[in-house]
Amino acid sequence: MISLSTTPIRSIVIPRYKKDAIVAAVKKGERIDGRRYSDFRRIEVSLNPVSRANGSAQVKIGSTMVITGVKAEIGSPYPDTPNEGVLQVHAEFVPLASPIFEAGPPDENAIEVARVVDRGLRESRFVKLDELVIIPGKKVWSIYVDIYLLDHGGNIIDASMLSSTLALYACRLPRIMVSGEEIVIDRDVYDKQIPLGDPVVSVTVGFIEDYLLVDPSIEEEAVLDGKLTFIFDKKGNLAGIQKTGVKGIKTKTLEQALELSQKKSQELFELIEKVISSSENYSKPLA
């Protein structure tokens, strides 16, 4: 029964000594990979590794690797929003990404990532749905954002959010000509960018009791009490939040996590700025 959420039973077994080492380090403000509690891992970006997609981006945070592909097609609007384009976000955790992933339809974790990213992109109006109308009430652009997790090294949401944002920036729509009810697509010319607003970024902070860890790795995730994902816009406003994990958090710790993640979000905005302003430097082949 797919909609019966179950305590995860297949998880990576982290040896006890490693768990103890991680917790001991955290209490001293350190981490086993040498980072400070507030550091992100190394982030690598590659734009348009997949040329068949209208836009794509590969993001590696530490060893977590996500490729997001964006496809744009002409379709009908949803009946209750006849003057808006369509945005759909899906995520797949394919089996090759981790020994614990099984083949099959997306499980609750993949669905959660997709929905959190969707909410961030949608609520912030980063994707300007009202500017994606071709023939009002009849034909609109449908933007499909497909997140593919290729290597699970922890903190899937931040890598997914970043790669989705960059893929949308890299996306180019084919030129179209509208005459009356007819739409002609020129599949040889892709020069129109998706109408985009200000970007959002997500910053995930893990917590163990009152201690915080930015960008938890997969080993750290195995010992965390829980995680908080904050989605920010450039002005520091919140465009989404998701708490995950099976332990509660005190309000004071929550507020500290908010402050910490808001500070970190600036680094990600700087990275996005760098990538889109000098995209040639980031158009590397897949790897």
Next chain:
Amino acid sequence: MGKYGVKLLRDDGLRLDGRRLDELRKIRIEVGVLKNANGSALVEYGNTKVIAAVYGPRDVYPKHVALPDRALVRCRYHMAPFSTKERKSPAPTRREIELSKVIREALESVIFTELFPRTAIDIFVEVIQSDGGTRTASLTAASVALADAGIPMKDIVVGVAVGKIDGVLALDLNDIEDQYGEADMPVGYAVGLGEIVLLQLNGLLTSKEFIDAVKLAIRGCEQIYKLAKEALAKNYMSVSEPSG
């Protein structure tokens, strides 16, 4: 002015249903409403009605999926096809799958699962009528049902959603407010422990609004917590009275 120009606040500052900004809807909690389940509860937040049932701890099949050191917690949040304005297909949607996870994690943070290794605790919540706040009402109902089933927990957890309508924060959004408002933030809280066990935000809030919204949600949860505890005690008051 809300989305699509829908006004959610009246000129007198009250909401469309006459409530103040910090006022909960009428809340009803009934314990032990189902005979077959080990524990059950019916919870209403205004027109939102949900029923929760708990079975367990019980055997897990197949045996190899059982956890050796604690109980498996399995949770299903599901909306009846007739619960929404337009008929909803009975097949599980991505939303129901995400909410099942979010509710399960919130409950797992208080259940003493280590007391029942190799068993499963099954929690089923059905939304009978949906008018906003279904996941938070479901969390409250599930928690009360777990207590009714005699399952040991650190605390009762309850939930309420805070949102932003026409630019101001409001407590316990109904469906219209959720649809046309600027933000919707469901919160699950263990009042005794002082811990937030469920937290999501859909929409836009400034950091300050967020902090205020959390405080408002906690105040709402404290009221609902009191009602939940009263409902649990009410069922059994007769047990300590002398018989006629």
Next chain:
Amino acid sequence: MKIKPIVVERQIVRPGDLLGYVEGEQSVSFMLYPDKNVYVKENRVYSSVLGVVVIEDDGISVIPLEGFYIPKKDDLVIGTIVGIGLTSWIVDIRSPYKAVLNGSDVIEDFNPIQHDLRNYLDIGDQILARIVSCDRTRDPVLTIKSRELGKIIDGVIVEVKPSRVPRIIGRNKSMLNILLEYSGCNIIVAQNGLVWVRCSDKERYDAVINAIKMINDKPHMKGLTEAVKTYLQNRLGGR
């Protein structure tokens, strides 16, 4: 551990309700006491279940109002055979765990090739048994070796809530003795919430079953023991 209670006997409490404070210098940051249905956090005692307070000399415990039977070693239980394997029976003892009764416990020189378990105990049969072993890693194992244990073939089995069992037995068996004395019936109370009753006539059966029902429904009533005694006396006229 000395506890200063802030609740009273028979008070109804719920998970997370504060029951009292730990006195003395020892500092307990977190400790769960499953047998008492309480937990201690930072020297404060909380209830972990919906139940009724019992104040003892050495602390507070909570008797769950609802609940299920958790098997313990040496407990007397009544079970129903629900499965038959090659070398053992699976027994339902109304607990989250199914119990196991080995063929070798019942049949001398048990040999699965020679002996068909079905010829000894079949699905649906009920047994009075004792728990031989039970730990966190395995399902409980039963025995029916003693003379007083074995297949139940007569009488009536009454279901009660497992949390009522101590009340049905009573302090120093006081309640059970009342039931036995004033009914003249044979009554065996199993720890898993089942009571095996054997009487000589229907009148007695009805009386005992009602008396047990009284205890099950209102276990925390003041003067319950007297009420049961009075009821049986009136109903059976001290026969």
